[in-house]
Amino acid sequence: MIKPVEVRAVTPEASFAEALRQAIARRGLALNRIRTHLADRGLHVGVATLSTWQSGRRIPCEDSLATVTALEELLQVPPGWLTGRIPPARTEPETAPQPYAVVDYAEALTRLLDRLRRDAHGRLRNVTVLEEVRLGADRSAHSRRVIQSVVAVQPVDRLIIAHQGEPGCDAEQLALRALSGCRTGRIARSPEAGAMLGELLLDRVLAVGETAVVHYEIEDRTGLPSTEYQRFSEWGGMHYVLEVQFDRAALPVRVHEIRRRHTSGPNLVHRDLMLTPDGRVHVIEASADPGTVGITWEWD
Structure with a gap:
């Protein structure tokens, strides 16, 4: 018997990236499929951009709010579930993290x-x-x-x-x-x-x-x-x-x-x-x- 993929619940305190990852996993859509659905609505965003959004490396800017709103509809999450997690724009450049920070070596x-x-x-x-x-x-x-x-x-x-x-x-x-x-x-x-x-x-x-x-x-x-x-x-x-x-x-x-x-x-x-x-x-x-x-x- 094939073991079903388990998708963890998202807490209200979760980041935009975590909420997006779990919403995508719950819907079971590949990034290229999401890109196609968004393009059908006249919203053009690349797979690389979607990947950086869900990884947390980049955060959507104000110009992308229409795309994020469409993502909420496509991924069947409540209005504001993603847009409400976009933090205010930073005024100072962010220090790059150390490479490989998740391993002890x-x-x-x-x-x-x-x-x-x-x-x-x-x-x-x-x-x-x-x-x-x-x-x-x-x-x-x-x-x-x-x-x-x-x-x-x-x-x-x-x-x-x-x-x-x-x-x-x-x-x-x-x-x-x-x-x-x-x-x-x-x-x-x-x-x-x-x-x-x-x-x-x-x-x-x-x-x-x-x-x-x-x-x-x-x-x-x-x-x-x-x-x-x-x-x-x-x-x-x-x-x-x-x-x-x-x-x-x-x-x-x-x-x-x-x-x-x-x-x-x-x-x-x-x-x-x-x-x-x-x-x-x-x-x-x-x-x-x-x-x-x-x-x-x-x-x-």
């Missing part, structure tokens, strides 16, 4: 980013991420395969991919491999954090609003046992599917879904999951909030 990743290309960070938003993590009989998560669709919010020609291995791992044993829609670029590693940052070079430069789909794999040859996997998102709004495949010779005794604001923060969601007969388990998030979505497991 953000400083290490930021140093690696400076070794690659700092200005490449934040130019893309995830639309959909399909991810499979495979564990071996030695209980190590040796492979992570990803199909990732992205939309450009600034002109961009590459993705920056982050990965941290198990505590005490040798970062030199972490590898990034492009499979389709991109080429592997430079790799930077942090031995102290056991982390890697790598470039996936796109086939061409994407203009704002253009999209791409890339397939890639991260290999972890350290052989260290694993007890969890978390995918982090700085901006939220992505549709996310995570599947973990265990080796039948090494099945966990308990498995849980978790969601957090920060990798080392408290669990906002912690619920039991059931393995399939062939040792698989999955979670689906229709519109992920900033933070992490993941799966944890316990060995006997």
Whole structure:
């Protein structure tokens, strides 16, 4: 039986971005469908703009109130449900947040980013991420395969991919491999954090609003046992599917879904999951909030 996607209730104190994400998830509409419906009403807004609105990176201005009002009708929320959450315009420029602020190894990743290309960070938003993590009989998560669709919010020609291995791992044993829609670029590693940052070079430069789909794999040859996997998102709004495949010779005794604001923060969601007969388990998030979505497991 397919597990239904759960959409959390929005409180009156929720931000515009959170309210928009949950309204979109509840209606089950993709951003390109929303754009088409708005265009039919004579309101033209790009997928990239909608993506930045629901991620919270940008907030609609006064000129966009007609569009937001139409969104309320389209998403079937009460009048003022979205427009009433648009804060007053700021008179002072806002300080840019630290890259990777939702993970506890953000400083290490930021140093690696400076070794690659700092200005490449934040130019893309995830639309959909399909991810499979495979564990071996030695209980190590040796492979992570990803199909990732992205939309450009600034002109961009590459993705920056982050990965941290198990505590005490040798970062030199972490590898990034492009499979389709991109080429592997430079790799930077942090031995102290056991982390890697790598470039996936796109086939061409994407203009704002253009999209791409890339397939890639991260290999972890350290052989260290694993007890969890978390995918982090700085901006939220992505549709996310995570599947973990265990080796039948090494099945966990308990498995849980978790969601957090920060990798080392408290669990906002912690619920039991059931393995399939062939040792698989999955979670689906229709519109992920900033933070992490993941799966944890316990060995006997």
